[in-house]
Amino acid sequence: DAMVIQNPRYQVTQFGKPVTLSCSQTLNHNVMYWYQQKSSQAPKLLFHYYDKDFNNEADTPDNFQSRRPNTSFCFLDIRSPGLGDTAMYLCATRRQYNEQFFGPGTRLTVL
Amino acid sequence: AQTVTQSQPEMSVQEAETVTLSCTYDTSESDYYLFWYKQPPSRQMILVIRQEAYKQQNATENRFSVNFQKAAKSFSLKISDSQLGDAAMYFCAYRSEDGTASKLTFGTGTRLQVTL
Numbered sequence: 302d303a304m305v306i307q308n309p310r311y312q313v314t315q316f317g318k319p320v321t322l323s324c325s326q327t328l329n330h331n332v333m334y335w336y337q338q339k340s341s342q343a344p345k346l347l348f349h350y351y352d353k354d355f356n357n358e359a360d361t362p363d364n365f366q367s368r369r370p371n372t373s374f375c376f377l378d379i380r381s382p383g384l385g386d387t388a389m390y391l392c393a394t395r396r397q398y399n400e401q402f403f404g405p406g407t408r409l410t411v412l
Numbered sequence: 413a414q415t416v417t418q419s420q421p422e423m424s425v426q427e428a429e430t431v432t433l434s435c436t437y438d439t440s441e442s443d444y445y446l447f448w449y450k451q452p453p454s455r456q457m458i459l460v461i462r463q464e465a466y467k468q469q470n471a472t473e474n475r476f477s478v479n480f481q482k483a484a485k486s487f488s489l490k491i492s493d494s495q496l497g498d499a500a501m502y503f504c505a506y507r508s509e510d511g512t513a514s515k516l517t518f519g520t521g522t523r524l525q526v527t528l
Contacts, residue, residue: 332514343503343518346459391457400447400507403457410435 304328305404307392313410314382322377322407324392333375334401335367336391344391347383382411413440414506418519426527432479433489433522435504443469443509447481447516448488455498460502463487465509491524503509 305326314320317364324333331352336344348357350369364386366378379386393401415438425431437446448460463471464479470478475495479488491498504519 341521343520344516346515349515394513400445400459400462402459403449405456406435 305392305394305402307342307390307404307407307408310405311408311410314384315412316384317381320379320382320409322379322390324375324377325373325402326392326394326404327373328394328402329372330374330394330395330396330402332393332395333369334393335377335392336393338406339353339388340388340390347377361364379409382409384411387411414441414444414517415509416504416506416517416519418504418522420522421520422523422524422525423481427494427496427500429494430490431494431524433491433504433520433524435487435489436516437485437487437504437506439485439506439508440446441449441508445472445507446478446510447505447507448478448487448489449503449518450475450498450500451503452497455500457503461489466467492516494526496526496528499524 308323312334335347338344347361364380368376387410389406391406392404395401419435446463448459449457451457461471461473461476475492477490501521501523502520505516507514507516514515
């Protein structure tokens with residue numbers, strides 16, 4: 302089945318230790334999004350790719366970076382995680398003019 | 413900038429009963445989309461229903477229907493014949509019709525409990 306896959310599903314890291322979350326899709330969608338969702342809050346968009354074009358939200362901390370080496374994969378890099386970065390990270394994809402399709406998320410805990 | 417407001421942090425409904433979740437939004441645009449997403453505990457966020465602003469007819473998907481009032485900027489979700497599997501966080505979301513990235517603006521969510 303076509304889908305959005307996120308790995309790992311659960312990640313524990315130490316304060317300041319870099320971490321990378323991955324997202325892959327078999328939907329061949331040209332737009333990919335990364336959201337941060339803290340407990341009991343709405344998802345907050347961090348950035349998105351429209352094809353290869355990277356678009357950062359104005360309030361996304363510099364600590365968060367992203368890479369999209371090809372259509373299928375997108376990575377979220379957190380260079381120096383802080384305790385406040387503990388959250389669920391959601392990847393979503395979309396083909397132009399259609400709605401977003403979400404992955405299952407990666408739950409990140411920073412200790 | 414658009415804003416989406418969900419004024420009910422939590423709602424409860426008995427199995428087989430009907431419940432309505434409220435959502436209001438603010439925008440100066442005339443063309444846009446509205447969505448309700450469902451996020452069960454520790455599970456994937458899935459699309460429940462969508463509404464195009466240019467359509468006057470309210471969207472319906474099986475037991476889920478919306479009451480879209482464009483002038484009032486209101487977009488409520490009605491769940492009929494509630495089932496235990498409907499228990500989840502429900503997010504109302506707005507999307508501009510800009511044809512490119514089309515970012516979603518989410519409300520703060522309503523947690524729905526379904527009781528026996």
